[in-house]
Amino acid sequence: MTPPTVDAAIGRIQLVDLSVEPDATLLRRAYTEILAPSFPPDQLDSFEVVTESDTVLVGVATHDGSPVGAVVADPFDRVLLLSYLAVRPGIRGGGVGGALLAHLLPAWRERCGSDVVLAEVEDPRLHPAGEFGDPTARLRFYQRAGFGLLPVPFTQPRVRPDARREPGLLLAGWPMAGPVPAAMVRSFVTDYYRSAEGTGPGQDPELDALLTAVEGQGPELAPLTLDRYEQVPLLDVPTRRPGEQG
Template identity: 45%
Template sequence: MRVVDVADGDPLLETLYEDLLVPSFPPDELETLEWVRDGLAGGSVAVSAVLDDAGVPEAVAVGEWDAAGRVLLLSYLTVRPRARSGGLGGLLMGVVAGAWQERFRPLLTLAEVEHPLAHKADGERGDPAARLRFYARHGARALDIPYFQPALRPGAERVHGMLLLVLARASGTGGERPDTVDPGPVRSFLEDYLLSGEEHRADGPVLRMRDALARPGGVRLLPLDDVRALPLSVPDGAVRP
C-alpha cells in the first residue's frame, strides 16, 4: 500500500470519484467531480489516496481549504468496503495531520460527519457510529453547534443531522473557557460555506447555529463517546430522534 497525492489533471481522480466517493456518500452530501477538479486546479482542494500494490485505489480523502477563515475541512474520507478496518483510514488521517497541515497552516481543521442518531448504517456507505469511534480514536471532538450541511448546488437539499468535528487546531485558537474554541474562524467558515451553497436564509436551523456561535466564552468542544449528548440539527417542525 502507498499513499499518493492527486494533482490537477491526474486521470486517477475520476476513478477515485466514481469508484470510491459516489458509492460512499448520498448525492446531497457529495460535491460534483467538476467541483473537485476546479478546486484542485485552483489550489483550494487537496486529494490524497491509498493505492494497493497493483495501483488500485482503496481509500481517498478530500479536503477543502477556506483561505479567508484559514479553516481546512476534511470533506470526505472513505475506504473501499473490502479494505475497511485495515488501517487505511488511519494512513489518510496521518496525511491530514501531517502534509495537509504543512501545506495550508490552518487555524482549525474540521470534518463533517453524519450523526449516528439521524443516519443509519449501510453496507456500502458505512456505519456512522463506527465512523464516530474512528474519529474519536484520532482525538477529534465535536463543536457544540447544531450543524447541517448546506445545499451544495441548485436542486440539492440540506443535510440535517450532521456533526462538525475539530481534528486539529493551532495555538491561540482557544476560547475564553477550557475546552472551547474561538468562534471567529468557525463563524467565518460557516458563513462562507452557507453563502456558497445556498441562499442564505435566516430560518430556524440557521438561527440556532448562529446562537451556538454567540455563546459567551467560545464554542464548546464535546467528547464523542455519548452520541445523545451531541448537538443535532433538525428542520423546522421536526422532532429530534
C-alpha cells in the same frame, strides 16, 4: 517525488497527494470507484467541483496501482474542511483511512495556514447504519484518529443546486487540544453557506439557528470526546426539503 508508502491490512499502500502530483486518471478513478459509492448523492460534490477547483485538496491511497481510499478537503479562513474520506468497501477498518489522515492532514493544514480541521459526521441519533456506513463506527474511527467534537449541531448546505441540505450532522475537529473560538466557527459556517448557496445571516432561518447554537456556547467552544455526542443539542428548526426555495 515518490509518494510515501505505508503498511495497511491489505499490504503496502501508496499515499498520493494529487494537489502536488496531479494525475487525472487516478483522480477520476478515485471519484467513481471510491467517493461515488460511499456517499448519498445529496452529500457528494459533482466530479467537476472536485476536479476543477483551484483550491480543493485531494489525496488517494493506492494498492497495486488501484485506488483504495480517498480524502478531499476544502480550505476556509482558519478552517480546513475535511469534506470527504472514504475507503473501498470490503477493506474498511484496515488502516487505509487512518493513514490518509495521518499523512496528509498535517501537511495540508500547514500549507493552508489552518487553525483546525473540521469534518462533518452523521449524528447516530438521526442517521441509522445503512448502505453508506455506520455513524457510530465512524465516530469511533475519528476518535481514534485524535478528533474531538464541537458541542453544536450542524446541517450541510446544498453541495449542488439539485441537491438538498443534509441535516443531523456533527462537527468533529482536529487537533482539539483546547477550546475553539466561537467566532472562528461562526465565520466558517457563514462562509460555507455563502460559498455553497449564496445565503447569509438574516436571510435563512436554518443558518441563523446554526449560528445561534454556536453563539450560545459563549466565546469559546469546549470540545467533547466523540462518544459523548448525545450531549450535543439537536437543531430545533425545520429542515428545508427538496424543491423548497429560500
